[in-house]
Amino acid sequence: MDKLYVFLFSVLFSASLSHGAIGRVRSSRDGLEDWGYVQVRPKAHMFWLLYRSPYRVENPSKPWPIILWLQGGPGSSGVGIGNFEEIGPLDTNLNPRNSTWLKKADLLFVDNPVGTGYSFVEKTNLFVKTDEEAATDLTTMLMTLFNKNEELQKSPLYIVAESYGGKFAVTLGLSAIKAIEAGKLKLKLGGVALGDSWISPEDFVFSWGSLLKDVSRLDNNGLQQSNSLAEEIKQQLRDGKYVNAxxxxxxxxxxxxxSSNYVDLYNFLLDLDMDPVSMAASEISDEIALSKYSRYLKKYSRYLSSLRSAPGGNGSDLDSLMNGVIRKKLKIPSNISWGGQSDYVFSNLAGDFMKPRINEKDKFQINDINFMFLVDVLNCISLFRWEGLQKYKSRERTPLYCGNDKVTKGFTKSYKNFHFYWILGAGHFVPVDQPCVALNMVGAVTHSPAA
Known part of the structure; x- marks a missing residue:
């Protein structure tokens, strides 16, 4: 295979669907959309949605890429959040998005792992327990989509991940390489891009306290409490007590x-009750009363949901959209609700949630591969075993701009096969906070002929 470029950047139900109905691929009249289910295991069904770009540029030396977007959580819907909230062709009011990533690539969204979004399992013992199991399901999905479609095989696939999706991305990348080399998957893997990725949880939890102390959101007492709990997590990880961690x-x-008076965990420059991230005091109380897993998922979705209620926001409710007009358009089976099993997805992965995936990057043979971090906070460079690291560190950064605007939007630095992006003025969801620079960045990442 060609050299791989890796860029680091609810009630359960019993479904009774025929395999023919659940496996049928549907498409829009203009041919720009395809969607359907893949039965990745018996009674485990993964939903996917593919957009063909109307901005496609034909260039024999630069094939038009496909981006597979992997959402985080685990249990957050790529078909819903990544699509309508971040990079898809329409926003949550179903208005065209000027910064859609379709300007640079085709977009493939999946509800991963099974149980997320429109995906579902028919038995409770079919939820995945590990990132590797999720990667196996995703590889099966890719086999189904690509192996009999020569048109898709012409485009390099870039796995682009956000948050916990980064853990899925590295395990999927390795699984896909294995399947390609074994002749089981007919696909050209262009790369894996990691953005704000939860690939080293221990490093993240130790960074929170000092960062929030530096911006005055924590005092010494808050810092001490934060570091004490981080040390407890570190020891639990050393002891293999991953659920406890x-x-x-x-x-x-x-x-x-x-300690911080409710700093927003997805943008530390904001309060939870502060525009564009508005949260009433009553909502905070309700959130604390939730189960620990439901609480996380609610925090994850609240950030983007609150953007819509802020001045200039879209104003639509994603849950109502996905369980209403979108569900009807996609002809989702009547006994499936969007996100109905998401809490179960998270709780079943509790034993894997805090496990690091930072070492997987070395399995991509770092001396021969381009790496690109698309991040705003965590610097994992010191964890790399790479002979060019010191020369990389000595390089100067290049500022990033957008259009005629000369306001600095970020920086990038590269040495040979290693690339790092810093994005300014952005929280966890970079395509939302900095859509222009994110679009330019993904064009460079995928070598898009439209870049």
Whole structure:
């Protein structure tokens, strides 16, 4: 295979669907959309949605790319959040998005792992328990979509991930390489891009306290409490007590909430009750009363939901959209609700949630691969075993701009096969906060002929 470029950047139901109905691929009249289910295991069904770009540029030396977007959570819907909230062709009011990533690539969204979004399982023992199991399901989905479609095989696939999706991305990348080399998957893998990725949870939890102390959101007492819980997590990870580490992680977030007067965990420059991230005091109380896993998922979705209620926001409710007009258009089976099993997705992965995936990057043979971090906070460079690291560190950064605007939007720095992006003025959801620079960046990442 060609050299791989890796860029680092609810009630359960019993479904009774025929395999023919659940496996049928549907498409829009203009041919720009395809969607359907793949039965990745018996009684485990993964939903996918593919947009063909109307901005496609034909260039024999630069094939038009496909981006596979992997959402985080785990249990957050790529078909819903990544699509309508961040990079898809329409926003949550179903108005055209000027910064859609379709300007640079085709877009493939999946509700991963099974149980997320429109995806579902028919038995409770079919939820995945590990990132590797999720990667196996995703690889099966890719086999179904690509192996019999020569048109898709012409385009390099770039796996682009956000948040916990980064853990899925590295495990999927390795699984896909194995399948390609074994002749089981007919696909040209262009690369894997990691943005704000939860690939080293221990490093993240130790960074929170000092960062929030530096911006005056925590005092010394808050910093001490934060670091104490981070040390507890570190020891639990050393002892292999991964479920306990996940539980302590929720305690750490609660402690930071209390000590910081509810800083927003997805943008530390904002309060939870501050535009564009508005949260009433009653909502905070309700959130603390939720189960530890439901609480995380609610925090994850609240950030983007609140953007819509802010001045200039879209104003639509994503849950109503996905369980209303979109569900009807996609002809989702009547006994499936969008996000109905998401809490179960998270709770079943509790034993894997805090496990690091930072070492997987070395399995991509770092001496021969381009790496690109698309991040705003965590610098994992010191963890790399790479002979060019010192020369990379000595390089100067290049500022990033958008259009005629000469306001600095970020920086990038590269040495040979290693690339790093810093995005300014952005929280966790970079395409939302900095759509222009994110669009330019993904064009460069995918070598798009429209870049």
């Amino acid at each position: 996940t539980s302590t992680w929720t305690e750490l977030e609660d402690a930071i909430f209390t």
